[in-house]
Amino acid sequence: MPPRASKKVPDGKLVRVDVEAEDRIDDVRLTGDFFVEPHAARRDIEAAIEGHAVDVDRETILAAVEDVEATLIGFSAADVADLTMEVLDD
Amino acid sequence: MTDDTATATRQTDQPWTIVDSGTYSEAIQQALERVLLDRVASGEIGPTLRIWYRESPAVALGRFQAYADEVAPEYVDREGIDVVRRITGGGAMFVQPGAVVTFSLYLPAEMVSDDIRQSYADLDRWAIDALRNLGVEAAHEPLNDIAHETGKIGGSAQRRTDGAVLHHTTMSYALDIAEMLRVLRVGEEKVSDKAIASAEKRVARIADHTDASRSDVVDALIREVREQHGASERELTDAELASARNLVTEQFGTDEWNRQL
Numbered sequence: 001m002p003p004r005a006s007k008k009v010p011d012g013k014l015v016r017v018d019v020e021a022e023d024r025i026d027d028v029r030l031t032g033d034f035f036v037e038p039h040a041a042r043r044d045i046e047a048a049i050e051g052h053a054v055d056v057d058r059e060t061i062l063a064a065v066e067d068v069e070a071t072l073i074g075f076s077a078a079d080v081a082d083l084t085m086e087v088l089d090d
Numbered sequence: 091m092t093d094d095t096a097t098a099t100r101q102t103d104q105p106w107t108i109v110d111s112g113t114y115s116e117a118i119q120q121a122l123e124r125v126l127l128d129r130v131a132s133g134e135i136g137p138t139l140r141i142w143y144r145e146s147p148a149v150a151l152g153r154f155q156a157y158a159d160e161v162a163p164e165y166v167d168r169e170g171i172d173v174v175r176r177i178t179g180g181g182a183m184f185v186q187p188g189a190v191v192t193f194s195l196y197l198p199a200e201m202v203s204d205d206i207r208q209s210y211a212d213l214d215r216w217a218i219d220a221l222r223n224l225g226v227e228a229a230h231e232p233l234n235d236i237a238h239e240t241g242k243i244g245g246s247a248q249r250r251t252d253g254a255v256l257h258h259t260t261m262s263y264a265l266d267i268a269e270m271l272r273v274l275r276v277g278e279e280k281v282s283d284k285a286i287a288s289a290e291k292r293v294a295r296i297a298d299h300t301d302a303s304r305s306d307v308v309d310a311l312i313r314e315v316r317e318q319h320g321a322s323e324r325e326l327t328d329a330e331l332a333s334a335r336n337l338v339t340e341q342f343g344t345d346e347w348n349r350q351l
Binding site for chain 1: 152155156179181248
């Protein structure tokens with residue numbers, strides 16, 4: 001199982017981020033009991049994180065996630081960036 | 091009056107209907123959500139309340155949940171429990187025939203607040219009123235829970251399309267909690283945080299707080315909608331069921347969909 005991080009967002013939902021990476025972030029999986037519209041945006045967020053170098057900084061990941069056109073309900077782009085960094089920093 | 095206004099007016103003025111019949115597999119139930127939501131979006135049918143009747147125990151998985159994180163795979167395989175992914179986000183629900191109350195509202199989009207947090211509160215309110223009329227002190231707990239002081243009674247989930255909103259809710263009437271904990275991997279990941287783990291496991295069951303039978307609860311829900319909207323009852327059409335069965339073959343009965351994540 002790939003490295004992962006998860007959090008229950010206060011007043012929000014549970015979000016999990018799985019990250020497979022060597023030199024670059026190869027594969028990201030974003031799952032949980034959150035809501036997002038449109039539904040295809042979940043995969044767009046994953047794709048926005050993939051391809052970055054493993055020493056990427058939080059601001060770059062945050063900007064990439066915020067660039068995805070989506071309404072996030074029960075979590076935020078910052079939550080996704082924090083969880084991604086938590087996995088990468090481990 | 092522009093054509094757009096005429097359409098909007100026709101949709102909101104369409105009478106409510108209630109579907110309170112038909113026992114189906116979990117896959118057909120979830121497929122019906124797609125079918126009826128699309129029919130409201132296209133204006134073919136007006137605002138509709140559907141009460142669910144289930145054939146067997148099942149898990150309704152949230153749209154974005156990972157299968158392996160939510161269910162105990164060996165147990166559900168051995169017990170033959172269907173696990174079906176919904177078209178709505180939110181969390182996994184374990185359901186048993188006669189032990190939960192599930193209903194769906196399919197509404198023209200203009201009837202529902204654009205503010206998502208507000209719309210959950212609005213669309214949960216009538217069910218909470220119905221429970222209170224039966225003596226169950228239920229309350230809306232943001233974002234999408236129906237709560238009692240002893241725990242969570244149920245949860246709602248919404249799906250929005252261009253023209254329509256689906257709001258469906260499952261409430262525990264007399265759910266077998268021990269069985270639920272065998273089926274769902276509730277809070278396993280968070281054992282380090284005992285407070286959260288125990289909170290997730292705290293399910294409040296309607297039957298523990300009222301003498302009303304399950305069908306009394308359903309009647310109370312229907313009465314609430316009838317009084318507010320003057321709804322009439324109907325059954326699902328053959329065409330609606332045929333569409334749902336096709337969707338089961340193509341989507342809701344397949345591992346590609348149910349185990350997609």
